[in-house]
Amino acid sequence: MALVKLQTEHFRNLVDAPVWFSPSFNLLFGENGSGKSSVLEAIGYLGLGRSFRVNRHQAVCQHGHQNFTVFGGLDGGLGGSLAGRLPVSAQPELVHRLGIGRNLASKETTLRVDGEAVRNLSVLARHLPVSVIDPGVFEIVAGGPGKRRQFLDWAVFHVEPEFSSVWQQCQRVISQRNQTLRNGRLDEALIRVWDRQYEVLATRVNEARQAAFELFRQAFDRLLTEVPTPWTAGLKMDLAPGWDTSQPLAELLANHREQEMRMGHTLYGPNRADIRMRFQGRPVAETFSRGQQKTLVILMKIAQGIVLNRLGKQVTFLLDDINAELDVGHRAMLAQKLYELRCQVFMTSIEKPQPQDLWPGTVPEYRMFHVEHGGLTEE
Numbered sequence: 001m002a003l004v005k006l007q008t009e010h011f012r013n014l015v016d017a018p019v020w021f022s023p024s025f026n027l028l029f030g031e032n033g034s035g036k037s038s039v040l041e042a043i044g045y046l047g048l049g050r051s052f053r054v055n056r057h058q059a060v061c062q063h064g065h066q067n068f069t070v071f072g073g074l075d076g077g078l079g080g081s082l083a084g085r086l087p088v089s090a091q092p093e094l095v096h097r098l099g100i101g102r103n104l105a106s107k108e109t110t111l112r113v114d115g116e117a118v119r120n121l122s123v124l125a126r127h128l129p130v131s132v133i134d135p136g137v138f139e140i141v142a143g144g145p146g147k148r149r150q151f152l153d154w155a156v157f158h159v160e161p162e163f164s165s166v167w168q169q170c171q172r173v174i175s176q177r178n179q180t181l182r183n184g185r186l187d188e189a190l191i192r193v194w195d196r197q198y199e200v201l202a203t204r205v206n207e208a209r210q211a212a213f214e215l216f217r218q219a220f221d222r223l224l225t226e227v228p229t230p231w232t233a234g235l236k237m238d239l240a241p242g243w244d245t246s247q248p249l250a251e252l253l254a255n256h257r258e259q260e261m262r263m264g265h266t267l268y269g270p271n272r273a274d275i276r277m278r279f280q281g282r283p284v285a286e287t288f289s290r291g292q293q294k295t296l297v298i299l300m301k302i303a304q305g306i307v308l309n310r311l312g313k314q315v316t317f318l319l320d321d322i323n324a325e326l327d328v329g330h331r332a333m334l335a336q337k338l339y340e341l342r343c344q345v346f347m348t349s350i351e352k353p354q355p356q357d358l359w360p361g362t363v364p365e366y367r368m369f370h371v372e373h374g375g376l377t378e379e
């Protein structure tokens with residue numbers, strides 16, 4: 001599915017008028033501070049239930065207001081292989097309506113799908129899988145393992161429907177274990193109970209991650225053979241589960257009891273998982289340039305999009321400031337791959353984009369918007 005209609009109320013500097021988008025490419029351009037990233041952030045709210053830029057809902061609520069809402073209309077997604085300019089007046093039929101609102105005073109978040117109140121954010125995420133590519137995205141390569149786990153778990157969530165509830169249970173057990181470990185005098189009987197539960201849940205989390213990672217790696221390896229990126233030859237990626245899975249986790253934990261008590265938290269298990277990326281035996285972050293790191297991460301995200309496509313799901317990519325750190329050739333290569341994926345893309349830039357430069361071959365279906373003072377004018 002694709003987000004074809006967006007309407008916000010009191011969201012950052014955005015004007016409260018409805019905007020119709022293409023289920024294919026949407027090119028947004030405008031000066032600094034015009035509201036381009038805010039449009040992507042609002043779309044992100046519908047798929048993630050939160051901002052991908054800030055941690056607090058308060059920051060996105062328009063100054064002087066106490067609540068904000070974001071509404072989205074989804075169409076059936078990309079069936080065919082449309083090319084060229086979508087007529088300005090074209091308004092696709094909506095198959096689903098999503099809404100999210102937040103009241104700052106009551107601290108209440110309201111979620112709606114097709115007019116019905118829903119409680120769980122994952123319902124929104126399943127309707128609108130959103131993948132964000134902003135200037136900080138290279139942290140998936142250069143940052144800590146948490147960023148890579150987040151990257152991986154986004155796909156696991158979509159591949160394995162049970163994953164989020166199992167992972168939530170697992171995190172609860174980790175937190176109970178941590179409390180027990182910090183409890184001065186350890187209750188060995190109690191921690192053994194937690195360890196047994198933890199082992200069962202950790203194994204399920206790891207199995208789901210391994211299965212999704214394998215699908216991702218196949219798609220990624222294939223993708224690398226199709227793109228002119230010789231600098232990736234020799235790149236190795238594997239999933240480290242977070243513990244030595246050749247022995248039962250509960251046994252391993254019992255053998256490291258003192259170490260965990262000293263540290264006061266759980267040192268082994270899926271909370272320590274990581275995607276290890278090495279290039280000629282060295283960490284990728286030490287070798288690749290920033291532009292190469294960004295290209296690599298975008299290719300990784302496209303590979304996830306391929307995996308979801310095979311499951312019949314269409315990803316909406318939010319590319320903030322596409323020009324940052326990417327040269328013309330890399331931009332065109334990535335734009336072409338996104339086109340081949342038949343996904344929905346929102347791309348922002350300061351300068352007016354030239355579709356012929358982005359797609360030197362066939363220009364896909366697109367809509368272009370000039371963003372000024374929070375309002376979008378179609379060009």
Ligand SMILES: Nc1ncnc2c1ncn2[C@@H]1O[C@H](COP(=O)(O)OP(=O)(O)OP(=O)(O)O)[C@@H](O)[C@H]1O
Nearest residue numbers: 012013032033034035036037038059060061062063
């Ligand atoms: N809560 C808010 N209420 C009202 N206006 C806000 C709020 N938060 C930010 N703004 C303003 O909204 C504008 C939009 O910022 P945004 O980051 O979307 O711009 P941008 O077009 O992406 O800019 P850049 O090219 O510099 O990244 C800015 O001028 C900012 O000052």
